[in-house]
Amino acid sequence: MATPKKQLHLTAFMRPVSLHTGAWRYPGAVPNANFSLPHLKSFIQKLEAAKFDAFFMADHLAVLNMPIEALQRSHTVTSFEPFTLLSALSAVTEKIGLAATASTTYDEPYHVARRFASLDHLSSGRAAWNIVTTGNPESAKNFGLDEHVEHSERYKRAREFYEVVTGLWDSFADDAFDSRSQESGIYFDPSKLHVLNHKGESLKVRGPLNIARPVQGWPVIVQAGQSEPGKQLAAETAEVVFCSPRDIQGAKELYEDIKGRAEKYGRNRDSLRILPAALVIVGDTVQDAKEKRLKLDSLVHYDSAIASLSIALGSDASGFDPDGPLPDDIADTNASKTGRAGVIKLARDEGLTVKQLAQRYGGYAGLAFVGTPQSIADEMEEWLSQGAADGFTVTFPFVPQGIDDVTQRLVPELQRRGLFRTEYEGSTLREHLGLSRPNNRFFT
Amino acid sequence: MATPKKQLHLTAFMRPVSLHTGAWRYPGAVPNANFSLPHLKSFIQKLEAAKFDAFFMADHLAVLNMPIEALQRSHTVTSFEPFTLLSALSAVTEKIGLAATASTTYDEPYHVARRFASLDHLSSGRAAWNIVTTGNPESAKNFGLDEHVEHSERYKRAREFYEVVTGLWDSFADDAFDSRSQESGIYFDPSKLHVLNHKGESLKVRGPLNIARPVQGWPVIVQAGQSEPGKQLAAETAEVVFCSPRDIQGAKELYEDIKGRAEKYGRNRDSLRILPAALVIVGDTVQDAKEKRLKLDSLVHYDSAIASLSIALGSDASGFDPDGPLPDDIADTNASKTGRAGVIKLARDEGLTVKQLAQRYGGYAGLAFVGTPQSIADEMEEWLSQGAADGFTVTFPFVPQGIDDVTQRLVPELQRRGLFRTEYEGSTLREHLGLSRPNNRFFT
Structure with a gap:
């Protein structure tokens, strides 16, 4: 039997709907796309019809710092908050993953654990957490600080924050509610509830979380760090790495670097997917x-x-x-x-x-792929086969046309070549990405 | 012309779906109602069909502290997080208000302002913020503290938190984006963006918020305090007061107390609605x-x-x-x-x-109303006409039957008497409640 061909994973980077500053002005582009639920709903439904792995909402905790001359021209100044938007979109989609950014520097692990667990339950197992330490120094000023939290301090807290959040997700055993019975009046088995009692260097959190274990065990962990501590955090924790190499050579080095670090840390190379960000323009x-x-x-x-x-x-x-x-x-x-x-x-x-x-x-x-469906498919195939990427985090030049170009022209070409799925294999984001479901560390 | 008859406002208290400890065991009750999106979706759609003002999600930031013997029997141990749930429900409803609890003690005003603004935009003006200072001492332990924050300290911070959140909602003038033009490349008018620069006793928040002014100007402000500082906070800030009097006499006193305080503070009596919580059992x-x-x-x-x-x-x-x-x-x-x-x-x-x-x-x-549709309508009419309530925060004995009893039996009786709307008058929650849209304090 032939080994099944390795396939690409594709996620859509959607905040703002295009990373390109001029996107909203392109002829036919919707100027308020970033901020209109009906538009966002139509975008995610197109991406789901094309079998994308996930819809990815980045985030900023401030209006970006730029001179007024640039700011007044920027479509980034207003945008939905990720949890509220993705939760709304979970109700109008069935299969596509929903990745939200949440900060380990300016939020609390109990809140973050709860919201992702809730989104994972609402969406029947489609949530992913993009762990960011929030690099934008303007954010500090919205959270009571004058100065941004120092880089290595942020990463130290992030690593501990991850331990606490995943520990809280494990508060209930998967089968804690199996004993529920209206007859006996028992709602759950209290021996299957674990109190975390975390006391670490940066965080003290008792637990337990007041929500059942997520459908996926843990929502998928996403990370984008490219600094030394960022790469190390990704190697230790991430299941999807969203990075920004300039070219295939840089991408191969980064791919080997992160997968090598993960192996050194005792993880399997295949337990994380590396998806470089790329602007895709189809002509x-x-x-x-x-x-x-x-x-x-x-x-x-x-x-x-x-x-x-x-x-x-x-x-x-x-x-x-x-x-x-x-x-x-x-x-x-x-x-x-x-x-x-x-x-x-x-x-x-x-x-x-x-x-x-x-x-x-x-x-x-x-990084940009600019060409015909065939030439772009050639490039993506090369990146995949040369070990430079497991797929891509796609950003669109303008919407809705850029989404239509990718979903109606590029994706069919990738599918024709056997490089992309024609149907979802499973129902959770972990299943789309081929990632295993984590065991509960407190219960077997 | 006859003065239109004063009508009741009705909201549904839905976390857990019943406040009654035994609710999940009642014959025909759905045991996992509190935690099942399809059930919650069907509940809110029934309530919307009956023209309820709002669907109200309380919240707890911890598993409630009780002996194992009680805890294992409690349907409160797992529940959706309010923002994620209400956002999902906003996508499957059109008119009913969506009230979420958010803590001023264990959250950040920038996050709270953003999530409510986002929910208000997603729902086209249906969000409400139930301001709580989080009385449950177990919560402190999930947020890095050993001891609960002291009562008066919590209320002092809550008052300032409210000023910051409403100030952040006013970051953009309502017409800040009117000048957007693909031709000129101008996205918004920067003279219509206000930087809050709040520096107070408990909070320091620069702003501006990175989201356009909410559809309702501000989401509706809900408050439940019954302590002295709680009543004072409600009198100064609340537009809906959700309280728990034992009987009509106690309710009249509370009603006069809070409305009197509001007037003393310079507010109009009609700028806040008092909606006592009541269990309703129809037979x-x-x-x-x-x-x-x-x-x-x-x-x-x-x-x-x-x-x-x-x-x-x-x-x-x-x-x-x-x-x-x-x-x-x-x-x-x-x-x-x-x-x-x-x-x-x-x-x-x-x-x-x-x-x-x-x-x-x-x-x-x-407080409970236990009787026939007629007898309960009589009681509610008496509360309304005697100045004991402007309506009720209804809690159901069990679901779905308890919701059906209220929406299909009690509501038609109230409508027959002209005590409850037969159609939504407007499209925002403020319009349902007859509350005016707040001016932007920084722009006229």
Whole structure:
């Protein structure tokens, strides 16, 4: 019997609905998509019809810090809160996973454990927790602090927070309620309730959680860290890693790094899925897709775009001729030479003017697949087969068209090649991702 | 033109789905109703069809502290978390209000403001916040504390918390997004964004909130306090007061007390609705309803019931003959004489044995309307006309039958008398309750 072909996992990154700054201005795009339940409902239903693994809501605990000139143009200023939105969407979907971001720095483990357990029960086993330590320093000011919590301190707390949350999820044995009987009046077996009594360096939480063990045992654990402690936390805890490599070579290194760390920690390589984030722009021809991207980038306001280019170059770009090529004589600074070399290479490779280059950095400069359904499927297949990814965290250039392009054009091509499911294999997110259900650490 | 008749407001208290300890054991009752989305969905849809003002989810931040003997029989040990549940239910309802409890002691104002704003947007203006300071001392232990936060300290923080949350809801002017234009690239008018910069005694929160002003301006404010600081907080902030008087006389006093305090504070009497909590048991005859109640009480386990009776009497009742009447010679203690007199009066009035009396206190000993649709409508009409209530917070003896009894038998009788709406007048919860939409304090 032939080994079944390895398949891609696909999740949709949906807050805001596009990471591209100009997305809401693209012709045909819905400007309030990020903030309209009917639109979000139609998006998730399209993604479910295409058999996506999950719908992923990132989060910010503040209005992002940017100059007024950029802020007034940003579709990030208003958005639903993840738990309320995903819970509402759980009622209008049946299979697709629901991944929410929750902060270990500015929330309490009892609240986080409860909300995810509740979402997992509401959705019959489709919840996932994206563990973030909240890097945005503006958030601290909304939670009583003047200064952001220091990086290593945040990761130390995150690791302990994870232990507490998973411990609380294990408060009840899976079969604690099996003895319930209207006749006898017994509602559950109290010998199957565990009091956590956690007392650690950063947290003290007694428990038990006041909710039955989640359908999935534990909701799926997602992590995005790329710093040293971030990668280590992912290797020890994550079941889905959402990362941002620049190219296939960087992705392979990151993939090996994280899976290697996980093995060193005693985990099986297959107990975590690595899904790089990628903007996907589908065209009739590769040229058509590239033109869509240029048009999308052109919607980014130049004043905020040029600031992003200056940051990427490590040198003030505001004096350059916007319509000319990137000058050869950029003043040398202490900024990262690799970063600058990447900008120069991009300008040369795509023949971009200073303005176009600035708008790329001001819009979305991360990994992108830009081409036809066939060329993108070729690339994704290569990433999968070369061990650079187990799938992708897809972000859309604009909506709803970008979602339709992926679900109606790219996904069928992936399915034709046997690279993506044509039907959900199971009903929980763990089953979609091929992850095992964790045992309860307190009961066997 | 005749003045329109004053009507009742009705909300349903739904966590657990019945406050009565024996509810889940009643013949025909669904034992896992408190914890099953399909059941909760059918309940709220019945309540919406009957034009209830709101569906009210109380909350606890811990498994309630009781001896194992009682705990193993309690249907409170597992339940959905309110925001996740109400958000899911918002997607399957259109008009009914959605009231969630959130703690001012164990949560952060930025989180609370965001979740309610999000729920209000998701539901097109149906959210309400039940402000609680969390009286259950077990909760402290789930949030890093050994001791419960002291009562007056909790109320001081609650008052400030309310100011911060409502201030955050006012971050954006109602028309901040009117200038959005795909053509110009302007997403909102930054002169219509206010940074709160709150620095108070208990809280420091910068803002702004990262979500547009709620549909209702502010979600409706609900409060249940009956202590001195609780009543004062309600008088200053609440738009719905959910209280627990024992009888119509006590209710009238409480009604006048709270409305009087509100007027003294400069508010209009009509800017808050007082809705006492009441268990409603409907029968074919008054006798039939009373028998249902006795049967329901009989499902309470005697060991835990007798402890409740001892507390109510202020004297150990465990030595009494369960099947005999309450003895005349109860040892005198320092306990409240009014409380004890109430127990003795109840025993005499209803001719209850010690066991039946204990099961009443162990089940649900608060205000109850027990009778036919006509007799209950008479009572409710009297409460309304005498200024004892603006309506009721209804709790059901068992489900689904108790909900059907109220929605299919009592509500039609109230409607026939012109005491309850036959159609929703508006679409937001504020409109159902006849409450005005608050102005934005920072923008006119």
